[in-house]
Amino acid sequence: MLICVTNRKMCQDDFLKRLDQIAQGKPRAILLREKDLSLTEYKRLAESVRDICLKHKVPLIINKYKEAAVELKCDTLHLAMPDLRKYRNGLKQFSRVGASVHSVSEAEEAQRLGAAYLIAGHIFPTESKKGVPPRGLSFLRDVCAAVEIPVYAIGGITEDKVRDVLGAGARGVCVMSEAMTCPHPAELAGRFKAGYGGCSFK
Numbered sequence: 001m002l003i004c005v006t007n008r009k010m011c012q013d014d015f016l017k018r019l020d021q022i023a024q025g026k027p028r029a030i031l032l033r034e035k036d037l038s039l040t041e042y043k044r045l046a047e048s049v050r051d052i053c054l055k056h057k058v059p060l061i062i063n064k065y066k067e068a069a070v071e072l073k074c075d076t077l078h079l080a081m082p083d084l085r086k087y088r089n090g091l092k093q094f095s096r097v098g099a100s101v102h103s104v105s106e107a108e109e110a111q112r113l114g115a116a117y118l119i120a121g122h123i124f125p126t127e128s129k130k131g132v133p134p135r136g137l138s139f140l141r142d143v144c145a146a147v148e149i150p151v152y153a154i155g156g157i158t159e160d161k162v163r164d165v166l167g168a169g170a171r172g173v174c175v176m177s178e179a180m181t182c183p184h185p186a187e188l189a190g191r192f193k194a195g196y197g198g199c200s201f202k
Contacts, residue, residue: 001028001172002192003061003119003152006049007128008034010180016048018185023056025189028172031061031078043068050074061098069094078119081106088113100154102135107143107151115149119174122155123165127177129155137168144169159191 004027008015023030032049034042042065050072053060061076062069066087069077075095079087084099091097091114098117099110107118120143122129123136134155144151150171157165157173165173173192182188 001152002189003027003029003031003172003174004179004188005031005154005174005176006033007176007180010128010177012181016052018180019049020052020056021185022179022188023052023058024186026056026058027189029059029061029076031063031174033063033176035064039065039067043071046072046074066091066094081110084110084113084115101143104139104142104146107147111147111149117150117152117171118143118147119152119154120144120170121153121174123153124156124158124161126156137164140165140170141168159194162192 004022006019011018019030030049030053032046034045037045046062046068050060059076060074061078062074063078064080064083066077070093076098077091077094078098078100080100096116097114098119099115100119101107101110107120110118120140122134123140124134140153151169152172152174153165153170154174157175158178162173175192179185179188
């Protein structure tokens with residue numbers, strides 16, 4: 001399962017057109033990251049992205065801004081650990097809340113706080129984390145073993161690494177750089193599905 005993570009600053013063409021093409025390929029979801037925007041700016045962009053996702057019947061995951069998720073009636077919210085701790089008692093309106101984790105202890109804490117899934121990383125070297133050592137497959141394996149909820153790997157994920165990631169126990173992968181730069185966005189989800197190479201999800 002592929003979650004496409006957005007970063008409009010990496011996109012050299014029309015951002016919304018690219019997301020429309022990505023959605024045509026039917027990824028598991030699109031996570032609208034864009035954490036540098038103000039709440040007002042994020043809401044405006046999220047409204048357009050929501051319409052794209054509805055058109056193609058692809059789930060939209062709102063990042064960080066729970067007010068935007070409520071206003072736009074998006075039922076999945078993704079949070080960093082500090083925000084999950086902060087909002088832990090005010091998330092009942094969402095059917096799914098996910099968390100980004102960078103250690104086994106964070107993964108265990110996120111599960112206790114009610115997270116429905118985790119994004120763990122970064123697993124492999126990536127331009128977006130230049131100079132920061134990757135945590136590797138052993139880290140991913142430990143996170144997956146420590147929790148009962150689905151774990152998605154992020155960071156330097158390419159098609160040839162999907163089998164190893166799934167073999168470590170992950171439910172799927174998150175892709176940002178390639179999603180924002182690949183020449184044929186509509187084919188992205190299909191290419192990663194082919195990369196599963198017969199592996200089955202949990």
